[in-house]
Structures are given as structure tokens and as C-alpha cells.
Amino acid sequence: MLVECYDKKGAEVYEIIIKQIFQDLVLGASVDDLKAFVNPDDPVFILAIKMKKTSTVVEFKDVASFSYNKQNDVTMILVDDENYLPNILNKLWRIFSRDEIYQPNRYQLEISGNQMDLENLVIDDPHSNLQRRIYDAIFRILPEGFKIIKDMSTKDIIAVVATDELIMDSWIEKAEEYIAELNNGM
Template sequence: MLVECYDERGAEVYEIIIKQIFQDLVLGSSVDDLKAYVNPDDPVFVLAIKMRKTSNVIKFEDVANLMYNKQNDVTTILIDNENYLPNILKELWKRFSRDEIYQPNRYQLEIKGDFTELGSIVVDDPHSNLRRRIYDAVFRILPEGFKIIKDLSTEDIVTVVATDELIKDAWIEKALEFIDELNKGI
């Protein structure tokens, strides 16, 4: 972690703030590196956070078996991994009313009709979940009043430039340098 600031004490304070927020949100092990630039004289805050690699997306077919009974015209979903049941229900409720989903027990769901194509639907995306949690941290870290924000994030690096005035090209260049350095592991 590197916090650049002409004021050494200010850099230390921001480093403490960042570490505390990461600890509160349990993000420490999910981040490879972080670079921040703070300049109170030129009100700007640049933050770039490199995310660790996450596991692949989890689809219905990875955590449940879908079977269609043509005779009864019912798709039965047998849950293999109960940990994903809330996510499965959430996805089903996006597509069906709660009344259309019958749950005779914790590990079984039934829907009238042939819905075996649900197998390819994503029920959990660890990369997206981590990205959302990192954005939560970013908005907690940014100084109060810095409402003008430019998001320069890439696939695995969350990067923002924040200020309370017009964003300068030099600040964007600084953010792009951070992205380049984090990609190279500098």
C-alpha cells in the first residue's frame, strides 16, 4: 500500500483510515495492492485498488439439478449446495412470482412448466461481489465533500479520481499511472 502526499503526517492518517475501513469490511485478503494520491492544496483524491483473482461464477447447474417431468409438466430443482439456496431463490423470484415456486422441503423446489434452461443462469458471481464491496470501501475512504468522481476502473483494478472542483487532466494521468503500475506489480 502506498499513499502519496506531500504531507507525511497526512499520508499516515489516510493509511490508517484505509486499513481500518478494509479491516471493517474484511477486504484485506481480497486486495493485492493499493495506491492513493492525496493533495489537500489541490483538492484531489486518487485511489487505485487491485483486486485478487476470485473463483469463477456459479451457475444453477453447478449447485442444483434441474429435471423436467413431462407427464406432470413440472420442473423440479434439487439443491446440492444449500449455501446457494438464497441466491437461487433470489434469481427465481426475479423470473417468477413467489406463488409459482413450490418448496416442499429445504432441498427441493418445483415450478409448473419446463424450465430446465435455468441451469445456465448465474446464481453467484464472486468477482462482481468483491467489486461491489471494494466500491463500498472506496466511497467510505473518499474525503467528505468530494462529489465529483471519475471512475477509471478496469477489469480487476478499481480506480477513481475524486475532487470538489473540475477534474484536471494531470489527475487522470496520475490515476492511469497507478493502473499501469498495479498491472505491472510495481
């Protein structure tokens, strides 16, 4: 972690703030590196965070077995991994009403019609979940009043430039440097 600031005390304070927020949100183990730039003279805050690799997306077929009963026109789903049941129900309730999903027991779901195409429904996306949590941390870290934000994120690096004035080209260049350094493991 590197916090750059022309004011040494300011850098120390922001490092403490960042560490505390990461600890509160349990993000420490999910981040490879972080670079921040704070300048008390110019109202600018630049933050670039490299995420660790996450597991791949989990599709419905990865955690459940599907069968279609043509005679009764019902798709039966047997959930193999109970840990995903809240995600499964949440996704299904967005597609169908709660009344359309019959759940005779904890692991079994029944839906009218041929719903075999649900096998490819993404149930969990760890990369997106981690991104969302890191953005939450960033918005907690940003100084109050810095409402002008340029998101410069790439695939595995979340980077923002924030200010309460117009964003200067030199700040964008600084963020691009941080992104390049994080990509190269510097």
C-alpha cells in the same frame, strides 16, 4: 500499500483510515495492492486498488440437479449445495412470483412448465461481489464533499479520481500511472 501525500501526517492519517475501513469490511485478503494520492493543496483524491483473482461464476446447474416431468409439466430442482439456496431463491423470486415456486422441502423446488433453461442462470459471481465491496470501501474512504468522481476501473483494478472541482488532466494521468503500476506488479 502506498499513500502519496505532500503532507506526511496526512498520508499517515489516510493510511490508517484505509486500513481501518478494509479491516471493517474484511477486504484485506481480497486485495493485492493499493495506491492512493491525496493532495491537501488541490482538492483531489486518487485511489487505485488491485483485486486478487476470484473464483469463476457459479451457475445454477453447478449447485443443483434439474429434471422436467413432461406429464405434470413441472420442472423439479434438487439443490445440491445448501449454501447457495438464499441466492437461488433470490434469483428465482426476481423471475417468478413466490407463489409460482413450490418448495416441498429445504432442498427441493418445483416450478410449473419447462424451466430447464434456468440451468445457465448465474447464481453467484464472486468477481462482481468483490467489486461491489471494494466500491463500498472507496465511498467510505473518499473525503466528504468530493462528489465529482471519474471511475477509471479496468478488469481487476478499481480506480477513481475524486474532487469537488473539475477533474484535471494531470490527475487522470496520475491515476493511469497507478493503474499501469498495479498491472505490472510495481
